[in-house]
Amino acid sequence: MSRVVVIGAGAMGLAAAHRAVSLGHDVDLIEADTVAGGMAAHFDFGGVSIERFYHFVCKSDEPTFALMKELGIGDRMRWRPTSMGYYMKGKIHSWGDPISLLKFPHLSLIAKIRTGLQMFLTTKAKSFASIESKTARQWLESGSGREVYNTLWKRLMELKFYELANDVSASWIATRVRRIGNSRRSIFQEELGYIEGGSQALVDALVSAYTTQGGRLHLGMPVERIETEAGRATGVTAAGKFFPADAVISTVPTPYISTLVPSLPEESKAKYDAIRNIGVVCLLFKLKKSVSRNFWINIVDETIEIPGLIEFSNLRPVEDTIVYIPYYMPTSQEKWQWSDSQFVEEAFGYLRKVNPAITRDDLIEAKVGRLKHAQPVCEPNFLDKLPPIQTPIAGLQIADTCYYYPEDRGIAESVRYGRNMAEALT
CATH class of the missing domain: 1.10.405 (Guanine Nucleotide Dissociation Inhibitor; domain 1)
Structure with missing residues (x-):
């Protein structure tokens, strides 16, 4: 049995920690946020438990289904006919x-x-x-x-x-x-899935299974440094506390790595630093009225500066209409500095353009979430630019969502990579 520290309690970190503890390792899972789940976590949106950032399930997402079955929640998968519009x-x-x-x-x-x-x-x-x-x-x-x-x-x-x-x-x-x-x-018919209770149901099941088997979850503890000695990982310092380890798995965004692991070779640091990311400002609207019958609408209009909107309540049934409007952009863009109220005002105006029947009275609530490193920019031959998951430092594995390439970010890939890293522990 090895002492293992997993950094980041998003879906990938949770899957890695759960698999590691199931294999008999002694595991500490460390998360900077005060809740587990990362982008899959929920928050209370005026009485509705909803994802911070939208998620949906496709029929090819086998790692998700296998994990749900293992956790005893396989019967909570739901499928619904959906549609897209332009x-x-x-x-x-x-x-x-x-x-x-x-x-x-x-x-x-x-x-x-x-x-x-x-x-x-x-x-x-x-x-x-x-x-x-x-x-x-x-x-x-x-x-x-x-x-x-x-x-x-x-x-x-x-x-x-x-x-x-x-x-x-x-x-x-x-x-x-x-x-x-x-x-x-x-x-003729698209069909997407959701987990009954939302992605939080999977997060909660993972946390419960992990802690029941003796895994330790540390929330609100930002990692300061991955410690090494003589070319081997020896532990992690987080919030001033040292967690000793024989092996470390990091799932935090790669832009943080060269700072977190100062002992990495300069060549490796340069590779992590070269991976480009864009941020997202993700708006949630709760409305009295539906925008359309579609789950997803792509928007091609020179007067509207969003690429689309996601009417999530057309996938997962909730009492009111729930609409996500994501503003993806490099954080160097001037708009990234906008206030929440500026984004809400503009985006709600766009909703009314798409469906002029929506009025100000239909707006129940709005919420704005931000992530600085939300989407890796994967250029041609991207795999050639990724450092290996097993780093030159013995006992240290590093991966984030860019390693899913050519797959996009998603819970299924998070589960697959997290479990693979746990199974690679020696």
Whole structure:
């Protein structure tokens, strides 16, 4: 039995700590926040327990299902028919199935055929190695055509990645298309899932299983340094307290690593520092009235500076309408400095543009959440730029959400990587 310290009690850290303690290790799980769960944690939103940041489950998310079964909550998985829309030129257009594509008024017939074929082939692909060196724009334009990219994708990419929009990997985009495209009841009906009680139900089950087996959870303890001696990890200092360890697993964002581990070789530090991230300001609105029937609406409109909105209550039933509006952006953007009230005022105005029937009286409550390192920017050949999970320091493993590449961030990948790191302990 080894003494193990896991840093970060998000989904990946929780999965790693739970698996490590199940394998017989003596485990301390350390988290800077006062609650466990990271981006999957809930908060009280006017009487509704809701995710800080939206989550949904796809039918390919096998690690999530296996863990839920292991934790005894496998029967809490729920599936619901969902739909996507495109807001363009003052109207919401249906999207995501062959009939909607054919009826879409803002593409030529040849563009519709090309994009339908590219998306279909993407859902059937086993690997994206052949497009790994391409950007998302290059791949989309070569397959669907420039008309499709300029009409459907360009504005969305620019409003998420800004000056980094042309640096995004084709493999990363293609993997997202495949994941969503394969979560269907039929070719005509998308079907996404949620956990009854929300993602907090999984967080609570993990925490309970972990602590019941003797694992120790330390909340509100920011890690100051990962300690090493003679090329080996010896423990972690957090909030002035030293936690001795034979092995350390870090799941905190990679931008923090070169500071947390001063003894890393300079070459390794440079690799972590080179991984770019963008932040997110995520707004939640509670409304009396629904915005649309869609779970997800992509927005392509020169007068609206958000790439979309997520009407979460069209997936997980709650009493009122719950809408997420994420502002992704590099933190160097001037808008990142806006106050919460500025974001709320602008975003609510956008909601009213998308659905003019919504009035000020329909707004029950609004909440703003922020993350500085919310989304890694995965460029072509991104895997070649990632340092190995097992670092040059013996007993120290490091990974965060960028290691899921080409998969995007998600609970299933968090579970898979967390468990893999625990099983790699010696």
